[in-house]
Amino acid sequence: MPAILSIDRLSKTYASGFQALREVSLDIEQGEILALLGPNGAGKTTLISIVCGIVTPSAGRVTVGGHDVIDDFRAARRLIGLVPQELVLEPFETPMTTARFSRGLFGHARDDARIEAVLQELSLWDKRDAQNRELSGGMRRRVLIAKALSHEPAVLFLDEPSAGVDVELRKEMWAIVERLRARGVTIILTTHYIEEAEAIADRIAVINKGELLLVEDKATLMKRLGRKHLRIELQTPCPAIPEALAGYALQRSEDGTSLSYTYDTQGERTGITGLLNDVRAAGLTLRDVQTEQSSLEDIFVDLVRDRG
């Protein structure tokens, strides 16, 4: 797959001296969903803003569909749709007029049938003539998406799409993203909700303090960095961890009915066989055994702590 978005050694230092990005390089393939994950102030919005032309880079180069975002900004920006983080809309305009404005601004002829299709898809058609200020927060978020989709972008940026939205709307947003992916739209979303990245992204890029810590296929990332927890439930509670098991760094539940063991799935030896043998040798009787994959959140916290 060719890269539709290519970021090469991008740096940004603001006038205040704050260095928001440090030599970030990243290629995004056509049709993929990339989640840009990082804590607040990590540089996510700056990165998006440079690609979209809102912030001027200090160094580096960005191309969209092969077009440089500065030298050939018209061709590059025609391909990009941006849904900003803040719910910014002209309060006295309507979803219909704002979406129509966006379509024209991005160089497309007026096409009300297209706008209707977008508003229908986002369940905004009934509210097409309501003033934006009368709409709920969730609807405003959808109007912003409608504006971006009205000009049929090949690459869509969603900057914190579920910031401040309820669970239901977040799920709805994910469904929209899924439909867009089916149409071949490349989506880059920033988020600090791990759950979101885990649910919809193909690849995950982790950014912290302006540095790209890693870019990895989601499944590979989980596998590579994932740790598993083995939980051993006992028939009869044990009052303390037996001496023979001291080498396993086990954790005993408060009531003594279970022991848990954390291991690296990528390690040469997980130690599970030995542990289970030693548990039996120590005279403990198993009732059940469960394993649990560590979540992306655990991975993320580890990464940011270790390298940030």
Place this chain on the structure above:
Amino acid sequence: MNLHAIRAIYLFEMGRTFRTLAQSVVSPVLSTSLYFVVFGSAIGSRIESVEGVSYGAFIVPGLIMLTVLTQSVSNASFGIYFPRFLGTVYELLSAPVGHAEIVIGYVGAAATKSMSIALIILATASMFVPLRIEHPIWMLAFLLLSCVSFSLFGFIIGLWAKDFEQLQFVPLLIITPLVFLGGSFYSISMLPPVWQTVTLFNPVLYLISGFRWSFYGSADVPVAVSLVCIFVFLLACLGVIWWVFKTGYRLKS
């Protein structure tokens, strides 16, 4: 050139005018009509004619200029300041549009508004006073140049303003006094010599003088000087706007 973008910005801005018709059009027309009633009919009836023109008719070009200048500045400044204030300016900055399209869209809409208001006021004035337009083509040319150049000026203010107070500052505290003191209600020949000289430093005098010439054929300063002044102002505004976009001043970080 992204013509669809120019059209979109222009229609979007004109839509605001139609939505706020009372504020955008009715209010300046009403206030100008009040000027006619007070200065033209009530007080003007006691004032003898100025340079052969009845006082009521004499003030028409000045009153139109007063409205054109303040309306151009407020409309154009609001047009670009409001998206900055709301944050919706992100879309303008991320769209495939060059500086020219943005300026043509916003300034074109603001100039259209003030031009329309000027023509409505002209029509209103003809109901109060006997009007004579000796050079109608020049009259329209002066009007158009004033609408465009002051809309450009307003656009700069809209880019510069940090809050609504600054936005109001220039139309209220600079434009209005300059227009009042620029001979909208009198000919500078009516002033003492010292004040005549001082008034020559007021740029608005040249606009009003040229515009009044197109009506009645008499002017405080030569018409060619008036035209040069407007063009210099127009070019200066274009220069500032070019610099703003080039540097991203108050638009981009």
